[in-house]
Amino acid sequence: MRHWSPDDVEGAFRLFGDPEVMRYVGDGRPHADHAYTRGWIERAIAYDEKHGICRWAVDEKESGQLIGSCGFMYPYKDDDVDLGYYFGRAYWGRGFATEIASACLKYGFETLKLKQVSATVDVRHEVSQHLLKKLGFEFVKIIDNDDGTVDHYCLVVNPSMREGQVDRST
Numbered sequence: 001m002r003h004w005s006p007d008d009v010e011g012a013f014r015l016f017g018d019p020e021v022m023r024y025v026g027d028g029r030p031h032a033d034h035a036y037t038r039g040w041i042e043r044a045i046a047y048d049e050k051h052g053i054c055r056w057a058v059d060e061k062e063s064g065q066l067i068g069s070c071g072f073m074y075p076y077k078d079d080d081v082d083l084g085y086y087f088g089r090a091y092w093g094r095g096f097a098t099e100i101a102s103a104c105l106k107y108g109f110e111t112l113k114l115k116q117v118s119a120t121v122d123v124r125h126e127v128s129q130h131l132l133k134k135l136g137f138e139f140v141k142i143i144d145n146d147d148g149t150v151d152h153y154c155l156v157v158n159p160s161m162r163e164g165q166v167d168r169s170t
């Protein structure tokens with residue numbers, strides 16, 4: 001796992017430009033073109049410099065190839081960060097998400113001293129839900145998006161925190 005570089009545009013577009021990878025991510029739309037991905041990387045680098053976190057780049061050790069992205073963002077509040085992970089289709093089912101997300105959580109709790117890590121996942125995304133449970137997350141609730149869509153998400157939170165800290169209604 002490493003910081004993004006402006007040289008990653010090609011690899012990152014291969015990842016985020018794939019509709020299958022993006023199916024359950026955000027609004028479900030893949031990056032439209034290299035220019036969009038270039039902007040995304042610039043924003044990720046700036047966010048990383050400012051907050052010390054972002055969805056970092058993930059390289060495969062053997063090949064040095066960019067294969068995915070994993071990391072944290074602050075969508076809620078500073079002591080409750082959101083975990084996200086995305087891997088290229090060619091790398092699915094090989095244990096990468098398990099390995100990298102586990103390492104990311106360890107880094108978050110032990111080094112960044114995070115108190116809470118949450119994750120939102122589309123209710124249809126069974127693989128990601130399975131992965132989160134395997135990582136120790138627990139289902140909290142289904143929430144409605146604010147934008148008027150009917151998509152429902154379940155929210156999971158690391159069980160290491162107390163019940164009372166899990167109100168995400170604001």
Ligand SMILES: CC(C)(COP(=O)(O)OP(=O)(O)OC[C@H]1O[C@@H](n2cnc3c(N)ncnc32)[C@H](O)[C@@H]1OP(=O)(O)O)[C@@H](O)C(=O)NCCC(=O)NCCS
Pocket residue numbers: 020021022024025085086087088091092093094095096097098099120121122125127128130131134
């Ligand atoms: C979700 C995602 C990150 C999983 O990555 P991965 O590297 O394939 O996951 P792993 O290989 O570590 O597998 C995690 C678990 O899911 C299971 N799994 C993986 N792919 C599966 C599939 N297609 N069907 C059923 N189970 C599957 C694995 O068997 C493993 O469970 P186990 O340890 O009990 O056997 C990957 O599919 C992805 O990048 N999807 C697109 C981006 C995305 O949706 N991100 C999440 C947004 S919430």
